[in-house]
Every structure is written in structure tokens, then in C-alpha cells.
Amino acid sequence: MTIASLLEPVTGQPGPARLANAGDWMQGRTLYGGASALVAYTMAQRAFPDLPPLRAAQVGFVAPIGDEIELHAEIVRQGRNVTQVRSEIHSGGKVALTAFWLFAAERDANAKRPAEKLADWPDGPGENPQAMQGQGPAFIQNNFEIRFGQDKDADHGATIRRWARLTEDHDLDPVSKLVLMGDVMPPGAMRIMQRMGPISSINWSFNVLDPQTRSDGGWYLAENASQYADSGYSSERLRMWDSEGRQVIEGLQCVAVFG
Known part of the structure; x- marks a missing residue:
């Protein structure tokens, strides 16, 4: 099942949504964490389509998420380079996932340090x-x-x-x-x-x-x-x-x- 079919109900408009194709992405009684985080991220993207690239996120997995949900998104602060957005998934009238997204435009680098290489790099897949x-x-x-x-x-x-x-x-x-x-x-x-x-x-x-x-x-x-x-x-x-x-x-x- 393509992830596009799962995300199709996420229009960017706040309110109820039904994830009709959630079945293939379930982990026990809740939506797999990466999929539920992506639903919240997609909500932020589609609610505010002109955001710069994502640089950081904080996601709280509060309660199980099924196919009947309610979505919310708001801009917390928008500066010249950085926009901070909160999106939430509600289930049964209560918060099931809350996420804080930090979007930031690229700037001229005043500091550079590449991430350290993994010491015991494995063979390719x-x-x-x-x-x-x-x-x-x-x-x-x-x-x-x-x-x-x-x-x-x-x-x-x-x-x-x-x-x-x-x-x-x-x-x-x-x-x-x-x-x-x-x-x-x-x-x-x-x-x-x-x-x-x-x-x-x-x-x-x-x-x-x-x-x-x-x-x-x-x-x-x-x-x-x-x-x-x-x-x-x-x-x-x-x-x-x-x-x-x-x-x-x-x-x-x-x-x-x-x-």
C-alpha cells in the first residue's frame, strides 16, 4: 500500500479525517511511529505550503492512533529564516500525537563541521x-x-x-x-x-x-x-x-x- 494513499485524506485543513488505508501501516493497535509522524508532518506541509526545508523536529507519541483522527496545525512563530510549526493528531477527542517542526532556510555558513564517519562501516546492502x-x-x-x-x-x-x-x-x-x-x-x-x-x-x-x-x-x-x-x-x-x-x-x- 503506497504511503500516498495513507496521506491522501491529509488536506492541510483542520478537522476530522479518516485514514482509510491505515491497515498496512499499523504496529499492533496504533499506527507505526514513522507513519504517524509523517501524517503530522504532511499536515504542517499542506497547511503552510511555502515553508523552507525541515531542520529539526520534536514528536510526542501520546496515545494510540487508528484510522479515525482529527488534525490541527498552527504557525507558532515565523521569522525571516526560521518558521516553527506545531501540528497535532487527535483520536477520540484527545491528543494522540503532538509535534513541533522547525523549518529554516539555508544561510551562508559561519561554521562547518562534517558529521563523523561511522567507524565500522558495513558492506553495502x-x-x-x-x-x-x-x-x-x-x-x-x-x-x-x-x-x-x-x-x-x-x-x-x-x-x-x-x-x-x-x-x-x-x-x-x-x-x-x-x-x-x-x-x-x-x-x-x-x-x-x-x-x-x-x-x-x-x-x-x-x-x-x-x-x-x-x-x-x-x-x-x-x-x-x-x-x-x-x-x-x-x-x-x-x-x-x-x-x-x-x-x-x-x-x-x-x-x-x-x-
Whole structure:
């Protein structure tokens, strides 16, 4: 199911909407986090179509999202270069997702520092076996191709790294594709859980390092790494690189670890 069919009801006008094709993007009883974030981002884009490129976002996953929703968007502040927009998804009359988007025009650089290269860069996706065949939530099986991005027999601590791409290109702009794909990996804390149990993303904050990215073959290397886990929660670092090793997203997430 193309993401365009999911986003079609998002017109940019506030009010009720029905995501008639949400089924292929569900993760349990809620819409997959990347898809729900993309619905909120698309709402901001279509409500205010002349925005500059997205540079950063803060997304709060508040409650489950189904097919019957209500959408809201507002400009919080608009300056000469930077526009800050809030968009929300309501479900059952209550906030289910709230997002704060920072759009900013390009300016002459007064500071330059490239992102550090990944030290143990893996072989390309074509040289790595497929992962999660017949495993994982339905939205993965329906919409993504996943390949290993690290030696599956080695000890990687609390880090999960995989090559990922959409099985259909969906005609998405580069940033929309990053929003949709940026939350695709399970948390690194899954590697260190003492017993299996449910997990749930609570929030997701990220910076877009390259809003024009177009990676070869649509492949991106995605990584989730638990930086600290205790008391039922994990602080996760989320990163993505294009096929040439250029980092395109730097993010942080809080994950609830049940069981």
C-alpha cells in the first residue's frame, strides 16, 4: 500500500479525517511511529505550503492512533529564516500525537563541521543477507526491505543497525522519506532485555542534516543504540546514513520497556 494513499485524506485543513488505508501501516493497535509522524508532518506541509526545508523536529507519541483522527496545525512563530510549526493528531477527542517542526532556510555558513564517519562501516546492502523475513510487525513486512548492517553473530551490546529501504518509492520528497523511515528500527534495548516484553516509543527528537538527501537505491543505514536503560525506560540514540556513509539524521528517543 503506497504511503500516498495513507496521506491522501491529509488536506492541510483542520478537522476530522479518516485514514482509510491505515491497515498496512499499523504496529499492533496504533499506527507505526514513522507513519504517524509523517501524517503530522504532511499536515504542517499542506497547511503552510511555502515553508523552507525541515531542520529539526520534536514528536510526542501520546496515545494510540487508528484510522479515525482529527488534525490541527498552527504557525507558532515565523521569522525571516526560521518558521516553527506545531501540528497535532487527535483520536477520540484527545491528543494522540503532538509535534513541533522547525523549518529554516539555508544561510551562508559561519561554521562547518562534517558529521563523523561511522567507524565500522558495513558492506553495502547488496552484500548483506536479508533480515526480519517473516518476522516483526506487519508494517515492516508490508512496506520495507531490511538487510543486516552488522555481523549478526557478533556481540553488539545494545546497538541495532540495519540497512532499510521502502519496497515502493512512494514518490516522497527526501525529508518525508526520512520522517517515515527514521523510526523503523526497534530500540537497541531489545538486545539487553532480560526477558521478552512489549516496548513503546514515547517521543522522538531529531535533526535533519541533509534535507536534499537521495540515497542510491533508496537504501539508508539505520541505527538505534541504547545509551542508558533502567527503571523501565531506555534512552536511545537514533541515526541514519545514506549509502555513501553521509549521516542524514541525528536523533534521540525515550522508549518504555515493559515486561
